[in-house]
Amino acid sequence: MSADRSGLPEQKLVELLRGGEEAAFEALLKRYQGKIYRLALSVTKNREDAEEVLQDAFLSVYRKIASFDGRSAFGTWLYRITVNAALMKLRGRGPAQEAIEEYLPQFSKGAHARMVPDWTEGAEELIFRKERAQVVRQTIDTLPPEYRVVLVLRDLEGLSNGEVAEVLGTSVPAVKARLHRARLALRGMLERYVTEERSRR
Amino acid sequence: MLTCQEVVNLLVEYLDGTLDVQTARELERHLEGCVACHNFIKTYRATAAWVKEISYEEIPDEFKVRLAGFLKAKIRQEKAGDTWLR
Numbered sequence: 519m520s521a522d523r524s525g526l527p528e529q530k531l532v533e534l535l536r537g538g539e540e541a542a543f544e545a546l547l548k549r550y551q552g553k554i555y556r557l558a559l560s561v562t563k564n565r566e567d568a569e570e571v572l573q574d575a576f577l578s579v580y581r582k583i584a585s586f587d588g589r590s591a592f593g594t595w596l597y598r599i600t601v602n603a604a605l606m607k608l609r610g611r612g613p614a615q616e617a618i619e620e621y622l623p624q625f626s627k628g629a630h631a632r633m634v635p636d637w638t639e640g641a642e643e644l645i646f647r648k649e650r651a652q653v654v655r656q657t658i659d660t661l662p663p664e665y666r667v668v669l670v671l672r673d674l675e676g677l678s679n680g681e682v683a684e685v686l687g688t689s690v691p692a693v694k695a696r697l698h699r700a701r702l703a704l705r706g707m708l709e710r711y712v713t714e715e716r717s718r719r
Numbered sequence: 720m721l722t723c724q725e726v727v728n729l730l731v732e733y734l735d736g737t738l739d740v741q742t743a744r745e746l747e748r749h750l751e752g753c754v755a756c757h758n759f760i761k762t763y764r765a766t767a768a769w770v771k772e773i774s775y776e777e778i779p780d781e782f783k784v785r786l787a788g789f790l791k792a793k794i795r796q797e798k799a800g801d802t803w804l805r
Contacts (some may be wrong), residue, residue: 638761
């Protein structure tokens with residue numbers, strides 16, 4: 519039986535893994551598998567795919583640990599491997615995403631093209647909190663994956679713009695722009711949902 | 720004076736608190752006189768807050784076991800030099 523490494527700091531575990539220590543790999547796996555599963559699930563929207571993504575991602579960690587230069591945190595590197603594996607999985611499925619343009623705000627000569635309703639007013643009574651989380655999750659699931667992943671990394675996993683940029687291999691301004699578009703689209707989708715729900719009841 | 724479109728484009732930075740003071744003040748001045756933007760920012764803010772309430776299922780225990788087993792087997796294979804099995 520190998521040594522229990524679960525109490526060691528991450529940097530030490532990475533060092534031991536570089537030396538080929540399996541117990542260190544196991545400790546890193548245990549530390550990250552929950553987060554990585556959520557991330558994979560948020561991108562693929564499918565348990566079986568998420569499971570395969572985790573297999574691929576952790577195997578890549580084992581194989582490529584020598585090329586991990588330590589400039590970014592291990593977690594960021596692992597997120598990056600996971601996002602790439604998850605997006606690759608989706609690519610095999612072909613395009614089936616909803617276009618977001620129709621949910622973005624429209625302007626005419628720089629001004630809102632139509633009056634924007636405050637649909638949050640009374641929304642608390644209309645959709646209960648638990649139901650609301652479900653609605654938001656389902657709505658996020660209809661966003662294109664590259665938008666979904668930014669929302670999950672920033673707003674759920676709590677990464678900074680800089681960390682998200684590292685994970686996605688892009689710049690901070692690009693992350694901000696994508697986050698903004700994702701929120702704009704989601705806002706538009708929720709507006710439609712709440713408005714329709716209100717007229718139904 | 721900022722236009723509605725400019726206000727909307729500045730929202731990420733405004734809500735992150737990274738907008739420079741001067742521009743933030745202009746944005747707030749615009750909000751005071753524009754109901755559409757006032758409602759827009761309120762609903763945009765709610766959207767961002769609601770995202771934080773969602774959750775994804777926990778990793779199933781049986782999958783943890785399968786994953787550990789899969790990785791162990793792969794590593795053993797690779798250590799044995801059976802790389803052609805990949």
